[in-house]
Amino acid sequence: MPHVHVTFLGTGAGQCVYRAHTAIVLDWDDGTRVLLDASSGNSALRHGAQLGMLAQDFNQVLLSHHHGDHMGGLPYIQGQRNSTNPGGPPLQVYGTEESMSSVQRLFQATNARQRVDQDGLHTASGHRAALWHPTQPGQWVPLSPQVRARAFPVNHIAGAVGWRVESGGLAVVFSGDTRFSPSLVEAAQGAQLLIHEAISTHRDKEDADRRAHSTASDAARAAAEAGVSQLVLTHIDSKYHFNPQPLVEEARRSYSGPVGVACDLYQVSVTGG
Numbered sequence: 001m002p003h004v005h006v007t008f009l010g011t012g013a014g015q016c017v018y019r020a021h022t023a024i025v026l027d028w029d030d031g032t033r034v035l036l037d038a039s040s041g042n043s044a045l046r047h048g049a050q051l052g053m054l055a056q057d058f059n060q061v062l063l064s065h066h067h068g069d070h071m072g073g074l075p076y077i078q079g080q081r082n083s084t085n086p087g088g089p090p091l092q093v094y095g096t097e098e099s100m101s102s103v104q105r106l107f108q109a110t111n112a113r114q115r116v117d118q119d120g121l122h123t124a125s126g127h128r129a130a131l132w133h134p135t136q137p138g139q140w141v142p143l144s145p146q147v148r149a150r151a152f153p154v155n156h157i158a159g160a161v162g163w164r165v166e167s168g169g170l171a172v173v174f175s176g177d178t179r180f181s182p183s184l185v186e187a188a189q190g191a192q193l194l195i196h197e198a199i200s201t202h203r204d205k206e207d208a209d210r211r212a213h214s215t216a217s218d219a220a221r222a223a224a225e226a227g228v229s230q231l232v233l234t235h236i237d238s239k240y241h242f243n244p245q246p247l248v249e250e251a252r253r254s255y256s257g258p259v260g261v262a263c264d265l266y267q268v269s270v271t272g273g
């Protein structure tokens with residue numbers, strides 16, 4: 001049976017002061033490691049190092065969108081790869097056209113000695129250190145002979161997507177940041193694990209909507225309509241850091257499967273397919 005090990009390196013919303021920003025590792029049974037979003041600053045590296053996951057092990061990154069709390073860590077990941085393994089394989093970064101053009105500007109702004117172009121990044125010594133892969137929603141991206149990924153549009157900012165990553169009938173779906181999204185429901189059909197953002201409970205629905213985020217009940221409704229086997233909530237705000245139970249209780253009212261709230265360094269294994 002196919003198997004994936006999921007590690008949450010960052011589970012905080014953009015304004016959360018208790019958790020690192022979003023970064024999630026998928027380790028598939030064929031050895032493929034996929035990083036979903038790159039957190040901000042050095043958080044993915046710092047939390048990864050605590051678990052023995054080093055920058056040179058992050059070869060493939062799938063970006064949900066270009067907000068700083070999801071892509072800001074990329075230059076640190078790339079810089080660390082370059083210093084520990086100069087001449088190593090390029091970092092492969094997948095995202096929409098909007099995300100990739102922001103990624104280029106981010107690298108241009110943070111290191112003047114590197115040469116950034118449409119295709120990727122050369123270090124000062126001329127080594128091809130990163131490749132950008134602009135990806136259309138709906139297009140399958142092969143990440144290994146067994147593992148493939150497909151982006152789908154969500155409702156957050158222009159160019160924002162979620163990702164479905166699958167191998168041998170086992171699928172993990174990541175919402176990125178979004179309001180309740182019918183296209184997510186469609187893309188997540190039958191997935192074994194849905195990782196969905198939940199910034200608040202329904203009491204703060206108006207605020208969540210204004211910020212283009214989901215409540216726990218939005219996430220649970222998506223999980224129920226998609227018929228997923230398991231729901232993990234992430235992108236948690238400061239208000240729910242110490243007691244995420246209200247998020248779980250609310251989600252349980254709309255979704256009958258297992259529900260959890262991720263915290264930094266939380267790990268879960270999923271088998272199926």
Ligand SMILES: [Zn+2]
Pocket residue numbers: 013014022067069070177235
């Ligand atoms: Zn965010």
Ligand SMILES: [Zn+2]
Pocket residue numbers: 065067156177
């Ligand atoms: Zn965002």
